[in-house]
Amino acid sequence: MAFYFLLYCHPFGVLLFERRPRWLWLVAGFATWATLLAMHQSIFYVTGIGLGTGIVGMFLGRVIKKRAVNSALSGLFPTTVRLSWGWPWYLASLVAAIVVGCWPIYNVHLSGFAEYALLAFAVLAYIVGISEDFVPLLWITPLLTAVSLIHSAISFDATRLFIVALVCAALGVAMSSLKFIPRFAETNRRVFYYALPFYTTAFTAALLTGMDGTLTSVNPLFYLVIVISYALIAYAVALFERQTHGQFIVVGFAVWGTLLAPRTSIEWVIGIAIAAALIGLLLGRMTKLPPSLTGGLLSRYRLLSFEWGRPWYIISLMAMIWTVVWQQIFGTESQAATVAYSLLIFFAIAVFITLVERVPEMLVLPVIFASLAIWLWQPHLDIAATMVAFTVLCTLIFVSQLVWRVISPLTRSIPASLLHNVVGIGGQFLVVQVIMTQDRDMRKIGHRCFRSGRYSRWYSLPLASRECFRLHRQQVRH
Incomplete structure (x- = not known):
């Protein structure tokens, strides 16, 4: 391993002494070559070289002034791309991460180590991106994490996927919370960009968990609870970031969980429909919106509050529809009475929401549920x-x-x-x-x-x- 490290240091030391940053591509070539040569040893050598070169590059990038590199490359890169003396080392670390990610293809027994090694590379990539203040570099983190999570999804390790999703969502919220610190108040937009890779990683983990739950019939209640939990987490993040586009993710995961619910029992679908409607009512009343969004108008305030409760109303409506459709296609005669009584509950909920939210256009829903209750009543x-x-x-x-x-x-x-x-x-x-x-x-x-x-x-x-x-x-x- 020391031999491979010397392949990096010798040309880099010469260029650093001569202050010739234009020739750093030679160092990058030697670094890549040395990393590929380490494949003949073991995955542990490659991991050690990759993590070591990344740390060394970050150290050199902070110690050596960046002005020499930026001024030398200003003619080639007139944009705002910022390169430091550590970029050849970062490239070697990235090559090592790619090699580690591909290693389980040839040796399945090392897939467990490769998963955690890729997570270590992902953490290092994010730290390097923060250190270099280069946002595009941060997106290497969700890419490496996605490869690691795919290996976990193949082995149906839903617990690890859920932990990664939960931790990444919490890290994203923590990073975005820096906007409340006066020092970062003027960089609100950039702070959100720093949090976005964590949100992307959490979304990837949640997506892979849902795919595992769809493809397997083992422990359906566990996957149902996990997918619904993802919908709750996504809603909390969207509400914290004030991003209404995140409601599509909330609806997607909640509907996905609703479609999986009949694997347990039809009562779970009915429960989701009722619970989602109640959550929409409560959140619509409890959501506090800043005056800048409402213009001080009470009607606009209530309308925006309805918008934040709307995804749960959509989820409730989809669960109600799925209750009737599932009963007509896959249901049994013993469950028909339960569905008929549930339609009366859906009717009452729809009437109550129409009156509370004061939206006359929602009259269609109580009419539909009441008509279905009459038509599907048991006994006929x-x-x-x-x-x-x-x-x-x-x-x-x-x-x-x-x-x-x-x-x-x-x-x-x-x-x-x-x-x-x-x-x-x-x-x-x-x-x-x-x-x-x-x-x-x-x-x-x-x-x-x-x-x-x-x-x-x-x-x-x-x-x-x-x-x-x-x-x-x-x-x-x-």
């Missing part, structure tokens, strides 16, 4: 009872538009009463049409129903439906 209702239930639903929808005269809507993309009129009257019209199409005699009854209530705009359709139902029952008795 006959046609008469079904039509009565739909009539009551349409009447409630139509009358509930009076609520928006008491509660001021937060959104005004469409008139608040429009959906109530369309869904209530249109739904009742469909109910009457279904009754009339049952047989030929019902068409005559339907015409009598319309004539019986043609003078009242508010009550004509409910009275018509009730008259149809009464005449239909008389026909059945005869």
